[in-house]
Amino acid sequence: MGRRRLAATIVLCVVGAATVILAATGTLVLIPESTEVKFSDPSLELAVREALSLDQQGPIRSSQLRGLEKLDAIGTGITDLAGLEHAHRLTMLNLSSNEISDVSPLTGLTRLRDLRLGNNRLSDITPLATLARLSLLDLRSNRISDVSPLADLTGLEVLHLQRNHITDVSLLANLGRLTWLHLEDNQISDISPLAGLSRLSRLDLSWNDLGDVSALSSLTGLTSLHLEDNRISDITPLASLTNLTALYLLRNQISDITPLTGLADLAEMSLAWNRLDDISPLANLTNLTNLYLQKNQISDISPLVDNPGLGQRDTVDLRLNPLSETSLSTYLPQLKDRGVTVHYQSVGTSPTEPGGGVRD
Numbered sequence: 001m002g003r004r005r006l007a008a009t010i011v012l013c014v015v016g017a018a019t020v021i022l023a024a025t026g027t028l029v030l031i032p033e034s035t036e037v038k039f040s041d042p043s044l045e046l047a048v049r050e051a052l053s054l055d056q057q058g059p060i061r062s063s064q065l066r067g068l069e070k071l072d073a074i075g076t077g078i079t080d081l082a083g084l085e086h087a088h089r090l091t092m093l094n095l096s097s098n099e100i101s102d103v104s105p106l107t108g109l110t111r112l113r114d115l116r117l118g119n120n121r122l123s124d125i126t127p128l129a130t131l132a133r134l135s136l137l138d139l140r141s142n143r144i145s146d147v148s149p150l151a152d153l154t155g156l157e158v159l160h161l162q163r164n165h166i167t168d169v170s171l172l173a174n175l176g177r178l179t180w181l182h183l184e185d186n187q188i189s190d191i192s193p194l195a196g197l198s199r200l201s202r203l204d205l206s207w208n209d210l211g212d213v214s215a216l217s218s219l220t221g222l223t224s225l226h227l228e229d230n231r232i233s234d235i236t237p238l239a240s241l242t243n244l245t246a247l248y249l250l251r252n253q254i255s256d257i258t259p260l261t262g263l264a265d266l267a268e269m270s271l272a273w274n275r276l277d278d279i280s281p282l283a284n285l286t287n288l289t290n291l292y293l294q295k296n297q298i299s300d301i302s303p304l305v306d307n308p309g310l311g312q313r314d315t316v317d318l319r320l321n322p323l324s325e326t327s328l329s330t331y332l333p334q335l336k337d338r339g340v341t342v343h344y345q346s347v348g349t350s351p352t353e354p355g356g357g358v359r360d
Helices: 002-009 042-052 126-130 192-196 214-218 236-240 280-284 325-337
Strands: 018-022 028-032 070-072 092-094 114-116 136-138 158-160 180-182 202-204 224-226 246-248 268-270 290-292 315-317 341-343
Touching: 042 070, 192 214, 214 236, 325 341
Parallel strands: 070 092, 092 114, 114 136, 136 158, 158 180, 180 202, 202 224, 224 246, 246 268, 268 290, 290 315, 315 341
Antiparallel strands: 018 028
């Protein structure tokens, strides 16, 4: 037992004229400084040489890799990370948009704080479970369904998991330091495990299978919330999110927006492609600058005229609503006279855009 404790203290340390690394197998390996490091992937080797300002010929030594703290190799066709396990001083690694399926060489890179592996071919992220110092992890656009290896990465502050195959987020409940969480375009129906992530300021759950959003009521620090393309009808839980400045509810089944009445800080909101006919709660949201209401059942837009905050350089999109004659002849001109940019197309024509909101 004592030997195991000692071994743990020298993982990824320099010992005399040698370097100790944690191999992908989980064993400790002693590498002399003069050892040549072989990279299986020529694109990865080239990226390392460029990062270290090394000649294109000649061996790369393990001692030279001690100077590699940041590596940026986006979209270079990398498929194999073998050799990178020797770069144990890396703190930032960006390998987005490559063809990587195996991340086991990263297991021992425990100094990493910023790791970006989006747009690859990952399904198994088990080797990342050892990277306890990570504060940013980007795994967007992969083939991941099991996020359990992330359960103990409690230092994470920013996590991108959008466009994967995730259904279960229960093991993210321990990640209490998260401030940004992106889970859009998965197959999530239960978000109750997220209720305790009280530090979240930005949350994206669009393009999932959500009907019940009651778990969000406790996330009162949220400033930006994306819930587009779900099956939400009841937004009562959002009434407590008074710090929201941006809210996107495009393409749901919402007919009652009364719970939004007290969200006075909202500056941008999309309610397009829902079932609204009464927008009277919007009269109180005086900080709105961009409001998207396309494809609803709105006929009376007097609440927008009653909103004293709507004016110069603000935008309201009312396309594909059955506006009343009074709204068309009186209220629309009044908004325009105040400097509001109003978009309107009558029912029966197609809008140039289906909704509003800028997303990453």
